[in-house]
Amino acid sequence: MDLDSVRGINRRRLLGLGGLAAAGVVAAGEPLVGSRSGHAVAAGQHLPAPTGPDIPPDTRPGGAYDRYVAKLAAEGKFSGVVLLSHKGRTVLSRSYGMADKEKGIRNHEGIAFSLSSAGKPFYAVAILQLAQQGKLKLSDTVGTHLKGFAKNIAEQVTIHHLLSGTSGLDSPxxxxxxxxxxxxxxxxxxxxxARQAKLVGVPGVPDTAHAEAEVTISALIVEAVAGTTYWDYVQENIFKRCGMTGSAFYTRPQWLTDEHIAHPYMTLADGSVVDAVRNLDKGSPYPYELGKNPGRSFIDAPGDGGFATAPDLVRFAHALDDGTVLDRPWADVLTGAKIPHGPASFGAYGIPVSIVNGQWKYQRAGGNPGVSANWDIYPYTGWVGVILGNCDGVPLQEMIGQETQAITGASAGGGGGG
Known part of the structure; x- marks a missing residue:
């Protein structure tokens, strides 16, 4: 489906989240930050959880989703935070487990979790901000902004190819x-x-594999055009503008000392569980990420990862809708379906999108040893769902499906991360 085919979505999309900026985000224990619209709820003011026909029983405290997550936590399969928000008001917020066992710090809404691939859409937002300002075009090739790449990559791969996952690149x-x-x-x-990447496919032809180089090259383009590091650009132009005060590209020293950052608890081959950041000599035994330890990265790679709190991800969802982070037409460019992946699922720019029970869902998931993250936006109805975890064994895809079923009445699995 191309962009023209989603023109009819735009009006309905704006109606769905329109009340979010005015209502703000209800986050227990922290002040609310208004968006560019100028509306905010005063610090310390907490609105009651909404009720009514727009709030399905399964989403409410004590409802099916709440009971499901509590059961996972009781079985040791979930440690972290889940949050459901409807039109700017928190319907359900639950925290389980420890953010830092050594210091005795429990998980709560103010804790920032590693996002892994769930942070990748930020690079797409950054690119579109620069396109909106006329500083680059989506049809620009890699060679328009960067030097040192193979001739076929520099001349054939465009920014659109990078953002849509159709670059044909392969990374070592x-x-x-x-x-x-x-x-x-x-x-x-x-x-x-990124400069070691090979062009192994035809740019523009859909491929199920997304190369790391697509992410890194996009971030390098942001740096070349904006004249700053990718990390600093996102901090200033996305996190700060959205009011995401608990989010950042934290470094390992901060991870070790800041009491507001969840530590990833990684399960080893012998079944023991260790704090990955405090045990850099140990790695994951799982075949798909054999030997990996997220704590070994001093800071997440340009274009990837970052840390965020659950309320901050709700703020990000609001900012996409109300023009705070991107003008509305450019936000539609971000989320518009580009590449078909299944009967009702598509690739957008850094964000998988799908049609669930007659409505769009925008989603991004991510995972590492001891890390699970996912955020969902339901633009027609004003719902936002967040799942952030810091232990292994989290059934993330199943959790996403349970969340979606609670909100829409239709079961839908996860995806879009890694």
Whole structure:
């Protein structure tokens, strides 16, 4: 489906989340930050959980979703935060487990969790902000803004290809054993890896594999055009503008010392569980990420990851709708279906989108050893769902399906992360 085919969505989309900026985000224990619309709820003011026909019973405290998550936590399959918000008001917020066992800090709404791939849409937003300002075009090739790439990549791969996952690029295997010691070291490593990418497919042809190089090259383009690091650009132009005061690209030293960041608890081959950030010599035993430990990264790679609280991800969802982070037409470019992936699922720019029970759902998931993250936006009805976890064994896809069923009445699985 191309962009023209979703023109009819726009009016309905704006109606769905229109009340969000005015209502603000109800986050227990922290002040609310208004969007660019100028509306906010005063610090410390908490609105009661909404009721009525727009609030399905399964989404409410004590409802099916609440009971499901509580059961997972009781069985040791979930540690973290879940949040359901409807038109700016929290319907359900639950926290389970420990953010830092050594310091005795429990998980709560103010805790920031590692996002892994759930943070990748930020690079697409950054690119579209620059396109909105006329500083780049989606039809620009890699070589328009960057040097040092193979001729076929520089001349054939466009920004649109990078954002839509149709670049045809393949990245070399990553050295997951390496322990990084500085932002500069991380930046140099991933910049070099991006230049080692090979063009193995035809740009513009859909492929199920998304190369790491697509993400890194996009972030490098942001840096070349904006004249700052990707991390600083997102902090200033996305997190700050959205009022995401608990979100950042935290470094490992901050991860170790800041009491508002959840530690990832990783299960080893012998069944024991360790704090990954405090045990850099240990790695995951799982075949799909053998030996990986997210704590070894001093800071997440440009274009990837970051940390966010659950209320901050709700704020991000509101900002996409009300023009705070992107003008509305450009927000529609971000979420418009580009590539068909299934009967009712599509690739957008960094965000999988799907049609569930007659309405759109925008979603991004991510995972690492000891890390699970997902956020869902239901634009027609004003719902936002967030799942943030810090242990292994979280059945994330099943949780997403249970959340979707509670909100829409239709079961839908997860995806879009890794």
């Amino acid at each position: 295997d990553e050295n997951v054993q390496r322990v990084f010691q500085s932002r500069k070291e991380v930046h140099k490593y991933y910049k070099q890896r």
